[in-house]
Every structure is written in structure tokens, then in C-alpha cells.
Amino acid sequence: MRRVGLLWQFYPPLLTILVVSLLLVTGFSGRSMRTFMEDHTADNLEAFSRALIPEMQYRVQARDLAGVQEICNRVGLESGYRLTIIQRDGTVLGDTEEDPALMENHADRPEVIDALAGHVGHSRRYSSTLGHQRLYVAVPGQLRAQRGTPAFVIRASVSLGDLRGIMGQLYGEIALVAVALLVLAGMLAFILARRFSNSLRQLQAGAEAFSAGRLEGHIRVDDSLEINAVASAMNHMADQLAERIGTAENQRNEMESVLASMNEGVLAVDRSELIIRLNSTAAGMFGRKVEYALGRSIQEICRHPEITRLTQEVLGDGSSRQCEIQLGGRNGRVLQIHASSLVNREGRRLGALLVFSDITELRRLETMRRDFVANVSHELKTPVTSIKGFTETLLDDPRPGPDEQDRFLEIINKQTNRLENIISDLLSLSRLEEENRTGNLELVDLSISQMLDRVIRDLESRNPEAAGRLEIRCAEGLRAPINAPLLEQAVGNLVGNALKYSPEGTPVTITCEKEEGFVAIHVTDRGPGIQAEHLPRIFERFYRVDKARSRRMGGTGLGLAIVKHITQIHGGQASVQSTPGRGSTFTLTLPVEVRE
Amino acid sequence: MKIHLQREIDSLKKQLFHLSSLVEEILNESIQAVTGDNPDVVDAIKAKDVQIDGLEVEVEEECLKILALHQPVAVDLRFLVAAMKMNNDLERIGDLAVNIARAQRFLARCGGRHLFADQIEKMGEMARRMLSKALESQMNRDPEGARAVMRDDDEVDTAYYQLIEKVKAEIAAGPEHSEELIGWIMVAKHIERVADLATNIAEDTIYMIKGEIVRHGQG
Numbered sequence: 001m002r003r004v005g006l007l008w009q010f011y012p013p014l015l016t017i018l019v020v021s022l023l024l025v026t027g028f029s030g031r032s033m034r035t036f037m038e039d040h041t042a043d044n045l046e047a048f049s050r051a052l053i054p055e056m057q058y059r060v061q062a063r064d065l066a067g068v069q070e071i072c073n074r075v076g077l078e079s080g081y082r083l084t085i086i087q088r089d090g091t092v093l094g095d096t097e098e099d100p101a102l103m104e105n106h107a108d109r110p111e112v113i114d115a116l117a118g119h120v121g122h123s124r125r126y127s128s129t130l131g132h133q134r135l136y137v138a139v140p141g142q143l144r145a146q147r148g149t150p151a152f153v154i155r156a157s158v159s160l161g162d163l164r165g166i167m168g169q170l171y172g173e174i175a176l177v178a179v180a181l182l183v184l185a186g187m188l189a190f191i192l193a194r195r196f197s198n199s200l201r202q203l204q205a206g207a208e209a210f211s212a213g214r215l216e217g218h219i220r221v222d223d224s225l226e227i228n229a230v231a232s233a234m235n236h237m238a239d240q241l242a243e244r245i246g247t248a249e250n251q252r253n254e255m256e257s258v259l260a261s262m263n264e265g266v267l268a269v270d271r272s273e274l275i276i277r278l279n280s281t282a283a284g285m286f287g288r289k290v291e292y293a294l295g296r297s298i299q300e301i302c303r304h305p306e307i308t309r310l311t312q313e314v315l316g317d318g319s320s321r322q323c324e325i326q327l328g329g330r331n332g333r334v335l336q337i338h339a340s341s342l343v344n345r346e347g348r349r350l351g352a353l354l355v356f357s358d359i360t361e362l363r364r365l366e367t368m369r370r371d372f373v374a375n376v377s378h379e380l381k382t383p384v385t386s387i388k389g390f391t392e393t394l395l396d397d398p399r400p401g402p403d404e405q406d407r408f409l410e411i412i413n414k415q416t417n418r419l420e421n422i423i424s425d426l427l428s429l430s431r432l433e434e435e436n437r438t439g440n441l442e443l444v445d446l447s448i449s450q451m452l453d454r455v456i457r458d459l460e461s462r463n464p465e466a467a468g469r470l471e472i473r474c475a476e477g478l479r480a481p482i483n484a485p486l487l488e489q490a491v492g493n494l495v496g497n498a499l500k501y502s503p504e505g506t507p508v509t510i511t512c513e514k515e516e517g518f519v520a521i522h523v524t525d526r527g528p529g530i531q532a533e534h535l536p537r538i539f540e541r542f543y544r545v546d547k548a549r550s551r552r553m554g555g556t557g558l559g560l561a562i563v564k565h566i567t568q569i570h571g572g573q574a575s576v577q578s579t580p581g582r583g584s585t586f587t588l589t590l591p592v593e594v595r596e
Numbered sequence: 597m598k599i600h601l602q603r604e605i606d607s608l609k610k611q612l613f614h615l616s617s618l619v620e621e622i623l624n625e626s627i628q629a630v631t632g633d634n635p636d637v638v639d640a641i642k643a644k645d646v647q648i649d650g651l652e653v654e655v656e657e658e659c660l661k662i663l664a665l666h667q668p669v670a671v672d673l674r675f676l677v678a679a680m681k682m683n684n685d686l687e688r689i690g691d692l693a694v695n696i697a698r699a700q701r702f703l704a705r706c707g708g709r710h711l712f713a714d715q716i717e718k719m720g721e722m723a724r725r726m727l728s729k730a731l732e733s734q735m736n737r738d739p740e741g742a743r744a745v746m747r748d749d750d751e752v753d754t755a756y757y758q759l760i761e762k763v764k765a766e767i768a769a770g771p772e773h774s775e776e777l778i779g780w781i782m783v784a785k786h787i788e789r790v791a792d793l794a795t796n797i798a799e800d801t802i803y804m805i806k807g808e809i810v811r812h813g814q815g
Contacts, residue, residue: 273610297606299613300735303728305621308614532714533632 006193006200014185022178030167037163038124038135045137045156046120048081052154053141056085060093060152061143068094084155086112086138093152106155111138115153124160133160199223206234215242265335265356268342269298271315276351285327285335285356298354307337307354314339314352324359334360368540375542379422379557383415418556425558429541432486432565441569443481448512448519449474451484455491466499474512480519480590482570487590490566493559494523494586500555502527502583518572518589529580538576539564563588601666605675608658609735612679612686615651616731618644619686619693620724623790626696627720630703630783631713641697648690655683671804678804682734685793689727692786692793699782706776712759716783719755722748723790730797739805745798746810752791759784 052075059067072083076096085093090107092100106112114121115138123136136157140150199221206219215238219231259266265282269275275293283290286301293301299308306325314321320340327333335356342351390408435441452474460467491510498508502525511522530538534545542557560574563586567574571591578584622644629637659680662668668676726748733741763777802810 272606297610297613299610299617300732303613303617303620305614305618308617 006197007190010189010193011186014189015182018178018181018185022174022181026171026174030171033170034163034167037166038160041135041158041163042122042137045081045135045158046139048079049083049137049139049154049156052083053139056141056152056154057143060085060087060141065093065100069100072096080158082134082157084157086153086155088116088149088151088153109136109138109155111136111155112153114138115140115155116150118150121153121155133164134158135160195223199227203227203231203234206231206238210234210238210241215239215245263358265354265358267298267302267354267356268351269311269315269354270351271349273298273311273315275301282354282356285333285358310337310339311352311354314341315349318343318349333358334363371543372541375557376426379542380419383419383422387412387415387419422556422558425556425562428489429558429562429565432562432569436565436569439569441483441486443483443570445479445481446484448478448480448482448521449476451482451487452491452510452512452521454484455488455495458488458492459495463499469499469506469508470495471507471509473509475514478512478514478519480570480592482590486566487570490563490588491521491523493563494588497555497559498523498525498527498584498586501525514592515589517592519592521588521590522585523587524583524585526583529582529584530576530578531580532578535576535578539574601662601668601672604658604662604666605672608655608662608676608679611651611655611658612682613731613735615648615655615683615686616727618648618651619690620728622648622690622693623696623720623724623727626693626700627717627724627787629697629700631717631720636701636704638694638697638701641694645690645694648687652683652687656680659683674804674807678734678800681800682731682797685796689790689793692790696783696786699779699786702782703776703779706773706779712762712780712784715755715759715762716780716787719752719759719784719787719791722752722755723787723794726752726791726794727797730794730801734797734801734804737801737805739802742798742801742805746795749791749795752788756784756788 052071055071056068059071068085072085072094073096075081076083082096084095084106086106087093090105090112092103092106094100095103107116109123111121111123118140120140121136121138123138124133125136126133134157136155138153138155141152141154142149143151202221203219206217209217218235218238221227221231259277259279260281262279262281265279265285267275267278267282274295274297276295278290278293280290283293286293286303288301298311302308304325304327306323310321310323313319318341320338322336322338324334324336327335336359338355338357340353341349342353344350390412394405394408452472456467456470456472459470495508495510502508506526508526509522509524511520511524513520513522530545534543537543538545539560541561543560544557564574567588567590572589575587575589576584577587622641625637626641629641659676663673663676666672726745729741729748730745733739733745760781763781766777767774799810802808
């Protein structure tokens with residue numbers, strides 16, 4: 001269907017009604033007017049003819065043809081009618097416009113036949129002699145002698161041309177009015193259509209505003225009841241919508257914030273493996289922005305074959321799976337992934353949901369615990385094995401040589417000392433941990449340099465040769481709240497390590513300096529240094545860079561762990577920097593203020 | 597028809613991403629093996645390389661199928677050509693990762709000192725990042741990313757030459773470790789090749805986007 005404007009919908013029906021009614025009115029009124037005027041004319045003609053009867057009686061009786069003709073001419077001239085006097089046999093006796101002698105017999109004319117029969121005859125027809133439509137009225141006239149039968153007929157006729165003219169004029173006026181009416185109707189239709197379409201346009205604008213999300217602005221129209229009803233229905237709808245959208249938005253915001261504040265990464269993909277949702281944790285795990293990742297494939301964002309495989313499996317069979325992956329290089333995060341099918345309310349599978357938990361720390365602690373158990377059993381087992389072996393040898397051999405016996409006993413003694421060292425280190429570690437936990441260690445504000453002096457004196461008494469390699473650079477007047485025996489043990493451990501692991505004759509430097517709110521004690525050696533990969537774990541219990549060597553050196557593997565714990569209960573930190581081949585620097589930082 | 601083509605290309609992209617993530621993984625693992633004290637990973641990496649080879653064939657067949665069925669033109673055609681080349685390059689990088697893992701075995705036999713572990717790790721990380729950036733710029737039609745990859749290649753080259761100089765110095769200092777030093781040079785060379793292949797991908801990306809050939813120093 002061709003679409004047209006309101007104007008063109010209103011105008012044609014209006015026009016049709018107008019035209020049809022005008023035509024009908026004009027037709028009916030024209031016809032009755034015409035009839036009325038013709039009747040009127042016919043009556044006039046009849047009266048006129050009857051008035052002439054006496055005069056004609058007399059003249060026809062007297063056969064005064066010239067007189068007849070003369071009356072015809074005169075009366076015709078005066079009245080404008082055409083008069084014809086016809087004898088009974090049809091012969092024309094006189095006529096207003098023609099010479100009667102030349103006229104044909106008129107007996108066959110219908111009005112004449114009627115008149116000769118004694119009635120008044122009427123006829124309307126096209127006059128062949130005069131060339132237009134005329135009205136004929138014929139009246140019978142008797143001679144005085146013979147009453148009853150008409151001897152002649154007086155026929156009067158008038159042209160209907162005048163009548164037509166009048167009618168034409170009438171029609172013309174009606175047509176003029178009709179045109180005016182049509183224009184008026186057009187204007188009316190235009191105004192109506194415009195008013196109507198203005199209201200509609202307002203409704204449309206309102207609906208468009210609603211669909212664009214501007215639900216608060218109401219439609220205001222002042223029009224007919226119906227349009228107002230539509231407008232208020234739409235306003236109501238908008239209110240309802242706004243309310244529902246508000247509710248949905250609130251829910252969505254809640255969901256979003258729940259997702260966003262989760263520690264776990266959450267990621268949802270659709271069935272074609274495109275990401276439809278993810279929280280910022282998940283995006284951060286893969287180094288992306290949430291907006292960037294949305295709509296991209298999981299292969300592109302996650303970039304790990306295991307994740308791809310997992311997703312495809314879950315999408316394939318709708319099962320739930322989990323796995324663990326490591327991202328990036330050696331120090332990359334370890335992620336545990338739970339993947340499950342994403343199902344909508346009807347039970348149709350929409351995609352897959354992946355939840356990533358960062359278990360790096362967990363794994364690290366687990367490794368530490370496992371290593372600790374393995375290490376502690378290993379460290380304890382080694383001396384026990386050798387003690388056991390030598391004791392058994394001594395028992396099996398009842399007569400050993402005195403040298404041999406001494407040697408065995410010495411080894412047993414040495415290994416027992418070693419065991420004792422390990423156990424006492426372990427005990428002091430667990431004591432330190434306990435104190436760290438309860439926090440009831442007594443700290444006294446003491447001079448750092450005095451503390452260092454005691455460390456060095458202690459060292460000199462045990463190993464005067466090594467102590468000669470020490471270089472001390474200590475700023476004056478450094479004080480910090482410390483537990484002297486523990487800190488002496490820590491620094492002693494560090495210095496002992498430095499002397500042990502650096503070649504003979506190379507210096508070991510102890511530097512104390514003040515930093516922002518801290519006192520830092522650095523112990524620097526020129527030893528072989530430590531590979532970067534070992535640095536993060538070097539303070540762990542029993543962690544050894546070079547397993548064979550450090551045990552040969554007689555360490556328990558717990559020295560640095562003790563150092564770390566001692567600094568921790570002072571509220572400080574132990575750290576290490578090292579360049580392989582150049583040497584290492586161990587640093588203890590202790591806070592100057594007592595922590596509350 | 598157009599939609600079909602788009603769908604096929606999207607799935608091809610996914611395959612390429614998967615392929616590249618596999619390649620990145622074994623590259624990572626082999627470099628970790630060289631720089632850390634990880635156990636022998638040659639067999640594991642070889643197994644994954646077999647997977648990569650299979651995937652390469654799949655991707656190539658996919659490309660040929662799209663070419664034959666859809667007869668793409670303009671950007672799509674250039675993408676497919678670039679994808680086929682990239683496919684090749686990725687497979688080569690996989691082989692290089694296997695070579696690096698083999699070199700680790702060699703180095704372990706020579707005493708397993710971690711002389712240049714830090715430099716190699718840094719170079720390896722750079723090369724790996726170049727590869728992933730090159731791939732991303734290819735998939736996202738991002739010429740800027742591709743140009744950045746081409747710039748990064750110079751850095752890897754510099755690191756490579758620095759390492760060579762250090763090795764030379766070590767050899768001059770004493771020839772007793774020369775076998776091990778050769779091992780390190782091999783690893784460095786492989787990584788440098790990885791970076792070159794990543795650069796290739798970046799160059800193909802620029803060709804794909806702009807239709808302009810920037811290979812052989814014409815860029």
C-alpha cells in the first residue's frame with residue numbers, strides 16, 4: 001500500500017461527500033425548478049390562448065384570413081409568443097413567424113390532435129422550422145354555430161431557450177459555490193490533518209525519546225480524548241519501563257561489583273569461544289583491560305594452550321573440569337582454573353565459565369613446607385646414619401685398635417655435635433617464631449657499634465685469623481631498640497657466612513648507616529656470589545645454593561633463616577643483593593623507633 | 597557468502613592464536629630449562645613440537661580451503677597470505693625452541709654453570725614478547741604494534757652482539773670452558789633467530805594492512 005499523508009487521507013472522502021451531495025441537490029432542485037417553470041409557462045400560454053378565442057372565433061367565422069394573420073403578428077410581437085391558428089383539417093390559417101400559405105399541414109402535431117379532441121394539448125419538442133426546443137400549448141376553439149366540436153385550434157408556443165439560460169445561470173452559481181466549498185473543505189481537511197498529525201508527531205517524538213532511554217520526560221499533548229488516552233498510556237508504560245530498568249540496573253550493578261571485587265578471575269565465553277564477560281581480576285591476570293578483552297576470542301586473550309584445551313573440552317561435552325597452569329616465565333603466576341558449562345534457565349548450554357584462582361602463594365608455601373620436611377629429615381638422617389654406622393662398627397669389632405677407636409669416637413662426637421647444632425638451631429627458630437607470634441620480646445635501646453664490637457670479639461676468640469679480614473665502617477652514635485643477644489647471633493651468622501664462603505684473604509666489610517627511620521647493617525663479601533634464581537629462596541630453612549659445598553662447610557642450613565626471623569621480630573627486614581662472580585651483600589634493616 | 601568467509605577467518609584466527617600460544621609455551625619452557633636448573637625437558641618439548649607441526653598442517657589446509665572455496669580478495673586475501681607465512685614462521689620458532697632445549701642438555705653435560713643465564717633469560721623474554729606482540733598486531737591489524745616489534749628486534753640483536761663480546765672475552769681469559777661457551781652462543785643464536793622470525797611476522801602484518809612491502813630494509 002502506498003503511504004500517504006493524513007491530508008490526503010482526509011481530503012478525498014470529504015471531497016466525495018461534497019461533490020455527491022452538491023450534484024444531488026443541484027439535480028433535484030434543477031429538475032423541480034424546470035418542471036415548475038415549464039408548468040407555469042404552459043399555464044400562461046393556455047390562458048393567453050384562451051383569451052384570444054373570442055376574437056379568433058369571430059375572424060375564423062368570417063373567414064377573415066388577413067385579420068387572423070394580423071392578430072397573430074400583433075399579439076406575437078407584443079407577447080413574444082408564437083401564435084398559430086390551425087383549422088380543423090390541419091390547414092394553418094395564421095402564424096406569427098411564417099407565411100401560413102407555405103406551412104405544411106399541422107394536423108399530425110400531438111398538441112393539435114389533443115386540442116381537436118377537445119382537451120388542451122401540450123407538447124415540448126424540437127421545432128424543425130425554428131431550430132430549437134419549444135413548448136407548445138394548443139387550445140380548441142369552437143365556432144359560435146357549432147358548439148361541441150372544435151373548428152380551429154389556437155396554438156401558442158414559446159422557445160425554451162430562455163428557460164435554459166436561466167437554468168444555466170443557476171447552475172453556474174451553484175458551481176461557483178461548489179468551488180468555494182471545495183476550497184473550504186480542502187482548508188478544513190488541511191487544518192484537521194495538521195492538528196491531528198501534530199499530536200501524532202508529539203506522540204512519535206515521545207516514543208522515540210523513550211526508546212532512546214529518556215524515560216523521565218513525559219509526553220504532553222492537548223488533543224482529543226483518544227489521543228490523550230494514548231499519550232497517558234505511553235507515559236504509564238515509560239514509568240513502568242523506567243522502574244524495571246532501574247531494578248535491572250541495580251541488580252546488574254550489584255552483580256558487577258560482586259564480580260569486580262572477587263579475588264578470583266571470572267571469565268565467561270560463548271559457544272564460539274568469544275569472551276562475553278570477565279571481571280577486572282581476570283583481565284589483570286592476562287594483562288588486559290576489560291573493555292579490550294570483551295568480544296575477543298579466549299585464545300587471543302588468555303594465550304595459553306591449556307586454557308584453550310580446557311575451554312574446548314567444556315564447550316564440547318558440558319562437563320566441569322579443572323587444571324593448573326603457570327603463566328609467563330619462571331616467576332609467572334600459578335593459576336588454578338575451574339571450568340564449567342554456562343547453562344541458562346532452560347538448560348541450554350550458552351558457553352563456558354572459567355574461574356581463575358591465583359595459587360602462586362599457596363604453591364610457594366607448599367613447596368617450602370615440602371622442602372622443609374624433606375630437608376629436615378635429610379639433614380638429621382645424615383649424621384644419624386654415620387653415627388649409627390660407626391657405633392655398629394665398634395660394636396661388631398670387639399678389639400679395635402686404639403687409634404681406630406679414637407678416630408671413630410671422634411667422628412661420632414663430631415656428628416653428634418652437628419645433630420645438636422641442627423636441633424638447637426631448630427629450637428631457637430621455633431622459639432623465635434613463638435616470640436614473633438606473641439610479640440613479647442624485650443627490646444632495649446642500645447648502641448649498634450657496641451653490639452658489633454661484641455660480635456667481633458666473640459669471633460676473634462674463636463677464629464683470630466679470620467677476624468683479621470674484617471673491615472668495619474660504622475657511623476657514630478647509631479642506636480636502635482634491639483635484643484642484643486639475638487641481634488649478635490644474627491650479625492654473627494652473616495659475618496660467619498661471609499668469611500666462610502669468600503676466598504681466603506679477601507676482605508669482608510661490615511657497614512652500618514642510618515637511613516630514613518632505619519638503621520641498616522650491610523655485610524659485603526667478595527665471594528662467588530649467588531645466582532638470581534636462588535635469591536628469593538635463600539632465607540628459607542635448609543635452602544642451599546650448592547648442596548654439597550655448604551654441608552662440607554659444616555653449616556646447618558638454618559643460619560639465614562634464623563637471621564630472617566631475628567630481624568623480623570625487631571620489626572625489620574633481611575635482604576640480599578648479589579652479582580655472580582662479584583660477591584654478595586646481606587642487609588639488615590632495623591627500625592629506630594620501637595613499634596607499638 | 598561474505599559472512600561465511602568472515603566466520604572461517606575468525607576460526608582461523610583462533611587456530612593461529614592457539615598455535616602461537618603453544619609455540620610461546622615451549623619457547624618459555626626451553627628458555628627456563630636453559631637458565632634454571634630444570635630437569636631435562638627435551639622430550640616433553642619435542643612432544644609439544646609434534647603437536648605444533650600437526651597444527652601447522654591444519655592451519656595451512658584451512659588457509660587453502662578458504663582460498664579455494666571463497667576466493668577472497670583485497671584485505672582478506674592479504675590476511676590469508678600473511679597467515680600462511682606466519683604459520684610457517686611459528687612452526688620454525690617451535691623447532692628453534694626444541695633446539696634451545698637440546699642446547700640445554702649440552703650445557704648440562706658441560707658442567708651446568710649458569711654463566712649467561714640472566715642475559716639469556718632477558719633475551720628470551722624479549723623475543724617471546726616480540727612474538728606475542730607481532731601476533732597481536734597481525735590479528736588486530738595494528739601497524740603501530742608491528743613497527744614496535746621491528747624496533748624491538750634491534751634490541752635483541754644488540755643483546756646478542758653484547759653476549760658474543762662477553763663470550764669472546766671469556767675465551768680470551770681461559771679456554772678451559774670454551775665448550776660451554778659455545779653452548780651459550782648456540783642458545784643466543786637461536787633466540788636471535790626467534791626474534792627475526794617474529795620480525796618477519798610483523799613485516800607481513802604491515803604488508804597485510806597497507807599492502808606495502810617493508811622486508812629487506814625497505815620500510
